[in-house]
Amino acid sequence: MELTGAHILMESLRQAGVTHMFGYAGATICPVMDVLREMPDIGYTLVRTEQNAGHMASGYARVTGKAGVCMVTSGPGATNLITGIATAYMDSIPLVAITGQVPSHLLGRDIFQEVDITGAVAPFSKHSYLIKDANDIPRVVKEAFHIATTGRPGPVLIDIPIDIQTQSVKAFHYPEQVNIRGYKPSVKGNELQIKRVVEALGKAKQPLICAGGGVWLAHAREELLELAERYSIPVVKTMMGISVIPTAHPLNLGMIGAHGNHCANQALAKADLLIMVGTRAADRAMVHPEDIERRMATIHIDVDPAEIGKNMTAAIPVVGDVKVILRQILERELTPPDSAAWLEKLRSYRKAELDRVFPQREGYVFPGTFLRKLGEKLADDATVCVDVGQNQLFACKYLPQKHGRLLTSGGLGTMGYALPAAIGTKTAQREKQTVVICGDGSFQMAMNELAAVKCENLDIKIVLFRNNVLGLVHQIQRSAPYHGPIGVALDGSPDFAAIAAAYGIPSTVVEDETQIDNAIDAMLTRKGSSLTIVNVHPDVTTND
Amino acid sequence: MKQTISVLVENRAGVLNRITGLFSRRAFNIESLAVGPTDDPTISRITIIVDNGNNMVEQVEKQLNKLIEVIKVRTLEEHHHISRELMILKVTANAKTRQDIVTICSIYGAKIADISPTSMTVEVSDTPDRLDTFQEMMRPFSILEVVRTGVIALQKGSGKI
Numbered sequence A: 001m002e003l004t005g006a007h008i009l010m011e012s013l014r015q016a017g018v019t020h021m022f023g024y025a026g027a028t029i030c031p032v033m034d035v036l037r038e039m040p041d042i043g044y045t046l047v048r049t050e051q052n053a054g055h056m057a058s059g060y061a062r063v064t065g066k067a068g069v070c071m072v073t074s075g076p077g078a079t080n081l082i083t084g085i086a087t088a089y090m091d092s093i094p095l096v097a098i099t100g101q102v103p104s105h106l107l108g109r110d111i112f113q114e115v116d117i118t119g120a121v122a123p124f125s126k127h128s129y130l131i132k133d134a135n136d137i138p139r140v141v142k143e144a145f146h147i148a149t150t151g152r153p154g155p156v157l158i159d160i161p162i163d164i165q166t167q168s169v170k171a172f173h174y175p176e177q178v179n180i181r182g183y184k185p186s187v188k189g190n191e192l193q194i195k196r197v198v199e200a201l202g203k204a205k206q207p208l209i210c211a212g213g214g215v216w217l218a219h220a221r222e223e224l225l226e227l228a229e230r231y232s233i234p235v236v237k238t239m240m241g242i243s244v245i246p247t248a249h250p251l252n253l254g255m256i257g258a259h260g261n262h263c264a265n266q267a268l269a270k271a272d273l274l275i276m277v278g279t280r281a282a283d284r285a286m287v288h289p290e291d292i293e294r295r296m297a298t299i300h301i302d303v304d305p306a307e308i309g310k311n312m313t314a315a316i317p318v319v320g321d322v323k324v325i326l327r328q329i330l331e332r333e334l335t336p337p338d339s340a341a342w343l344e345k346l347r348s349y350r351k352a353e354l355d356r357v358f359p360q361r362e363g364y365v366f367p368g369t370f371l372r373k374l375g376e377k378l379a380d381d382a383t384v385c386v387d388v389g390q391n392q393l394f395a396c397k398y399l400p401q402k403h404g405r406l407l408t409s410g411g412l413g414t415m416g417y418a419l420p421a422a423i424g425t426k427t428a429q430r431e432k433q434t435v436v437i438c439g440d441g442s443f444q445m446a447m448n449e450l451a452a453v454k455c456e457n458l459d460i461k462i463v464l465f466r467n468n469v470l471g472l473v474h475q476i477q478r479s480a481p482y483h484g485p486i487g488v489a490l491d492g493s494p495d496f497a498a499i500a501a502a503y504g505i506p507s508t509v510v511e512d513e514t515q516i517d518n519a520i521d522a523m524l525t526r527k528g529s530s531l532t533i534v535n536v537h538p539d540v541t542t543n544d
Numbered sequence B: 001m002k003q004t005i006s007v008l009v010e011n012r013a014g015v016l017n018r019i020t021g022l023f024s025r026r027a028f029n030i031e032s033l034a035v036g037p038t039d040d041p042t043i044s045r046i047t048i049i050v051d052n053g054n055n056m057v058e059q060v061e062k063q064l065n066k067l068i069e070v071i072k073v074r075t076l077e078e079h080h081h082i083s084r085e086l087m088i089l090k091v092t093a094n095a096k097t098r099q100d101i102v103t104i105c106s107i108y109g110a111k112i113a114d115i116s117p118t119s120m121t122v123e124v125s126d127t128p129d130r131l132d133t134f135q136e137m138m139r140p141f142s143i144l145e146v147v148r149t150g151v152i153a154l155q156k157g158s159g160k161i
């Protein structure tokens, strides 16, 4: 058989451990698709718009720890994928995106469906390749997976002109090693800095850990909990780190930030030592980094040296793999910090937050009330994919976490992320209970993917908070300096139950709070996907 | 404060694009940029002058380092590097002014590269400051065109990056 670029691309992907791809076909990727036919061991999900191939690959990557792979055609296929790539970039999710391209000798002539996709994604991809010789394919694939998954993970794009896909090659050899002289991420933390960390910990009276998405990316949840528990250090989280520690854990204080839990922000305001682990101190989490810098000692542990000192200057920076660094700290002898008084104070803050009474409105459901009950009933290791808007802020604040995952688009805040992300996670782990939480705006950005749910026969429980408005924007517009809602009413929305039914998916409507228990029980016990529509009053705000 | 950053990169298509893209995206100002091959044909050296706060330079360095094709980045210590720029300048010249121009050129070590009945083209390589003053001296003769290469720099002594 004649070996072509397409063959060695697919064979390289297989060697890279790829077992599933999300994509959308088109003319310029057909040679590769033709080889995919011969590879029953590589699964393929046909999305309904390319952006969602990126989100599905993201969900898949976040639960497997492997790079998610998506593949689309040139031109509009590639540009549609851009939001998926940017979303992954902002949350440091490892993706390998493959795009077909027009013939290499015609590049730059603006021919049919040509677009400079490597140029377009440069600002929000970790790296990209435009392949000009099929013989480079194995090396490029090897490098792409290495770059996507190591150091600070992120999306890598490989653009392959169609003539390179059909170019014949003599032999296939997948390299065993990568050697990129400009790319050598640090792994181990500097011992001197570790020593300073340990000293600072010993001296602290009011230490606080802030855990970010980097803890997940480094698979360092256990180490983080060990550090917290061994030295009784309370933990706050950013949106990306939300499920790192269970809500019921006595050291958990919830999410910090403008939309966070009050007790978490109180702790952040009063700590004397802040240990930031795998977080970039972004604006949404740390509203006034200069205040924190001034008021307390800070330790910043991150794999990306550029994050240290970008948003906040840390007293003790430690660069390297979060898991390895936490191990290094745990290996040291350390006098436990005397934090008894601090913990006592936090206990009362925490209790106030957990005992918070939610408002009630006849004929409506308050999202927090629903989410608290949902969290109680979910499986211990459930995966919950959350969209963007009020539904996201409510879920991050009030959905009790156990030992599963809460996945959301934290950095870019991309509406329509939850459903495709859930399809990606479910594809990777069929046995896990998988739930989507979304608003009626975000659902309408992604509901075409119900086709993928149906076609792949996935079991995903979708909870839709229906308030008939773009809730979070509506909330913003109703407060100063604005003068009232405009362009946020979701008039003309379809009958969501009918939409679901059209895909063969059953649904229920939760009209008031008396129906919550039954609805959740029915949803979780019934096998197969379902849509649970929850009536929410449009005037509900995330501060209620 | 002006600072000189020396960057070794893979000598490949698209690399310069990534670097300049990074500067504009992160709102770092480039004062001058010069690029050329090194003794190793697979590596190019880019010399970048930035005029930013101290903090900025550290971020620039870190962000440059994140680019996969960037091999090494070093901010050169002030007063501890040699920096040069080449300028070619075309000035109006006639029988009356020619001699004056030649005199100034010899003070600055500038060479006459081309001459016509109404103009002279001179080349001079020096530090950017000296080029500025040379340009000032030429201004009264009426400058027709100027081109400068951007600054290139190497650290002093036997050290290398």
Ligand SMILES: Cc1ncc(C[n+]2csc(CCOP(=O)(O)OP(=O)(O)O)c2C)c(N)n1
Residues within 6 Å of the ligand: A387, A388, A389, A390, A391, A392, A413, A414, A415, A438, A439, A440, A441, A442, A443, A465, A467, A469, A470, A471, A472, A473
């Ligand atoms: C793709 C995209 N477009 C616009 C926005 C701006 N935005 C943020 S929240 C929001 C409203 C979301 O409405 P909905 O999905 O109904 O959720 P709710 O806030 O009502 O819970 C909008 C439009 C966004 N985040 N993403």
